[in-house]
Amino acid sequence: MNARVDATALDWFDSHAEALNRGNADAERVVPELGRRGLFRIGVPQALGGDGGDGFDAVEAIAAVAERSLSAAFVFWGQRTFIEFLLQTPNDTARERWLAALLDGSFAGASGLSNAMKFLSGIESLQIAATPDRGRWQLDGTLPWVTNLRKAGFVVAAAVQRADATPMVVALTDSQPGISRSADLDLLALRGSNTAAVAIEAASIGDGQILHPDARSFCPQVRPAFLALQLGMSIGLARIALRSAGAQAKGAHALVIPRIDATSGELETLAAELRAGLAGGHFTTRAAALFRIRIRLAGIVQTALGLELDATGGRAYLNAHNAGFARRWLEAAFIPVITPSLTQLQGELAKHAAPPAGTVTA
Structure with a gap:
């Protein structure tokens, strides 16, 4: 547990986990509840209104929430x-306009840069076009899948394609003309995460909404944080599954204890590698190392849930005995497909490993 996170302060997420996963709880409360506990301030410089610490402290905070509710952790990731x-x-x-309200949880922030991360890897084209318009920019396009689009108000980041072929990163708000939010997507789980699509039609922005004029520079710069914060979800989900497995492994099921211990050890080793890579700034130029951690952590989540099932046996199918297992099983199904998906990352690693065109190999 991150020393900056009071475990008792997370009881609300524990008690609302099932309802948030099914979409039966008030999703509008998640951001304010996270903000009220000061969780968004972790890893943010004190000079900017945060509590200090580093990026890995924020990863651990997301992991702590993920142990209670992956829906809430998903929202936390988007905001952070x-x-x-x-x-x-x-x-x-832009920082002066939005940062304070995002830190205290009175306003929602969403990362719409999944498309941009795929664009950088040559997987897909940008889905928003920017056209010059009397000293401003007119935007048209769509963001098909974005989390933390709080109905009470949000700002969302997006990469847009300019006519001169240089993409830029902008921020759009739900209150400006031309921006509309769809109904919540019909997800299998994590339904209380305010996940929806954004339609953009003749939306006009000025310089104050441009987060960076060159997405090809900015996205690699923020990608380590984008992915590392995301990995907090995997770390937290694996930890709670392994802890539950250890508690359930009794009698004949005690045979799985060595596997639980080995998996827990590998999990914490990867978390330590993630911490070291962030602290040293290595992932900015060595993205493949971060991709490998992401892939391996996804595998550990699946192993951890399998061990929880093995340790629990038939009781895992009885809600009265282990209601959280069924929710975690569904939550875990999301880990491999969250952008960038495991398939996309494996494709990236394969490209890095492939010899240059024209190379003759024996």
Whole structure:
């Protein structure tokens, strides 16, 4: 547990986990509840209104929430990632406009840069076009899948394609003309995460909403935080599954204890590697190392849930005995497909490993 997170302060997420997963709880409360506990301030410089610490402290905070509710952790990731964009943007106007309200949880921030991360890898084209318009920019396009689009108000980051072929990163708010939010997507789980699509039609922005004029520079710069914060979800989900497995492994099921211990050891080793890589700034230029951690952590989540099932046996199918297991099983199904998906990352690693075109191999 992160020393900056009071475990008892997370009881609300524990008690609402099932309802948030099914979409039966008030999703609008998640951001304010996270903000009220000061969780968004972790890893943010004190000079900017945060509590200090480093990026891995924020990862651990998301992991702590993920142990209670992956829906809430998913929202936490979206908000904290947008906060990170504001910490790294050269645009002081944007930071001054939104950061304070995002830190205290009175406003929601969403990362719409999944499309941009795929664009950088050549997987897909940008889905929003920017056209010059009398000293401003007119935007048209769509963001098909974005989390933390709180109905009470949000700001979302997006990469847009300019006519001169240089993409830029912008921030859009739900209150400006031309921005509309769809109904919540019909997800299998994590239904209380305010996940929806954004339609953009003739939306006009000025310089104050440009987070960076060059997405090809900004996205690699923020990608380590984007992915590392995301990995907090995997770390937390694996930890709670392994802890539950250890508690359930009795009698004949005690045979799985060595596997639980080995998996827990590997999990914490990867968490330590993630901490070291962030502290040293290595992932900015060595993205493949971060991709490998992401892939391996996804595998550990699946192993951890399998061990929880093995340790629990038939009782895992009885809600009265282990209601949290069924929710975690569904939550875990999301880990491999969250952008960038495991398939996309494996494709990236394969490209890095492939010899240059024209190379003759024996």
